[in-house]
Amino acid sequence: MTFNSYIINDEVIFNMDVNELQPVAGKDHEAITLNTPTARCLQLLLESNGNIISxxxxxxxxWKExxxxxxxxxxxxxISLLRKSLLRAGLTQDVVVTVRQRGFVIATGTVIRQVTLQNEFNSAQPLSTDASMRIINDKYIAKIDDAEVQNSVRKTFRINGLTSRQLSWWTFIIVAIMAIINIIFLCFIFF
Structure with missing residues (x-):
């Protein structure tokens, strides 16, 4: 299983798999679940490499796609909900900037680290981490070998997230419940 995330200014982790903003481990803020369109807006901004999105x-x-x-x-x-959620999750400044008559962009100087955590189902091995960093509107792009950042991400996923085994177990339970409800519903319709 792969967890795709962005760390924003070393303060907030945006977990794209569950549309959640999580404070970096050790921060005193709450995890915020974003609705799907708001999460897509954030993802579009983070992946824009500092370009203005109209x-x-x-x-x-x-939406249209x-x-x-x-x-x-x-x-x-x-966009308003996104800004409020980022601040509630622990960002110390608003990183979504309005460019009048043109659109929105991530603020200059914002540090974005893309993190991919991988964990195979039924594996007892720890999560492996691949992280890359970019500073918005700057030419600097580098690989991160910072063990402290990697450990922080791992702790956050262990504290706030589900392991792949728990996720597969809960998925199985939900699918089983849905199947039982469908069978009961069909029995009422046909009998």
Whole structure:
């Protein structure tokens, strides 16, 4: 199983697999679960490499490509919710910048570290970590070999997240419950 995440300014981890903002281990903030469109907005901003994303690009990538049409008001509500959630999760400054008449961008100087954690099902081995760092609007891109950052990410996933075994177990339970409900429902319809 692969966990894809971004660490923002060494303060907040954005776990894309569960749409969750988590404070870096040792920080005194709460984990925040984002709704799917808000998480997609954040992902688009983080993957933009410091480029401005227009409102139309957001609407297309987050909603239209999935067959959903929303108002501009819905879009702006999601951006507002994203900003508030990032601050509640532990960021000390707003990193989503409005560029008047053009769109939104991640603030200059924001440090973004992309982290991929891998763990095979039924494996007793610890999570392996591959992390890369980039500073928005800067030319510097480097591999991180910082054991402290890697350990912090591992601790956060152990504390706030589920292990792959727990995740597969809960998935099985949910699917079994759904199957039982469907069988009961079908029995009522046909008998």
């Amino acid at each position: 409102r139309d690009e957001f609407l297309s990538a987050v 999935r067959g959903v049409v929303v108002s501009q008001n819905t879009f702006y509500q999601n």
